[in-house]
Amino acid sequence: MFCGSSINTVDSKGRIFIPARFKMELGEKFILMNSPFGCLRIYTEEEWARCAKKLDKAASKDASKRNAVRNIYRTIESVTPDSQGRIVIPEAHRTNSDITDKVEIIGMNSYIELWSPDKYEQDVAISDKETLKNQAVELGF
Secondary structure, X not given: OEOOEEEEEOOOOOEEEOOHHHHHHHOOOEEEEEOOXXXXXXXXXXXXXXXXXXXXXXXHHOHHHHHHHHHHHXXXXXXXXXXXXXXXXXXHHHHHHOOOOEEEEEEOEOXXXXXXXXXXXXXXXOOOHHHHHHHHHHOOO
16 A cells, blocks of 8 residues: 655656655556646556556447547556666656656555646645545545
8 A cells, every 4th residue: 555745856867766665565667657637647567457457448338438548558658666766757757747856756545646746736735724624524534
């Protein structure tokens, strides 16, 4: 299970360190892709295989979904960390997600999200404590 978050530096070659608490579960090779929500996602190969089955099933039944699935697959990269434990985020992926010199890495249970910290704060973070409280109650917490 992936949980927690950290903000890491993106070096001039687009490389980041994956937090140690995520490395073991990710394995030696994993999947990086654009998310339709303005961030990037990282999946283990096993979790991606489950997702791919759902996508393939949806694409086989509906032409409009097939185009969406095609667009998802075209952004996928298989990623292997280097000897120092860094991965390269391709330039197109960084541009798509507005990731520049910093990246917020957020565990989302079965996958990991990579966000531009500024974009996360602007688009996603719940700064209003009353809204956060109400949503937590709706989720059963």
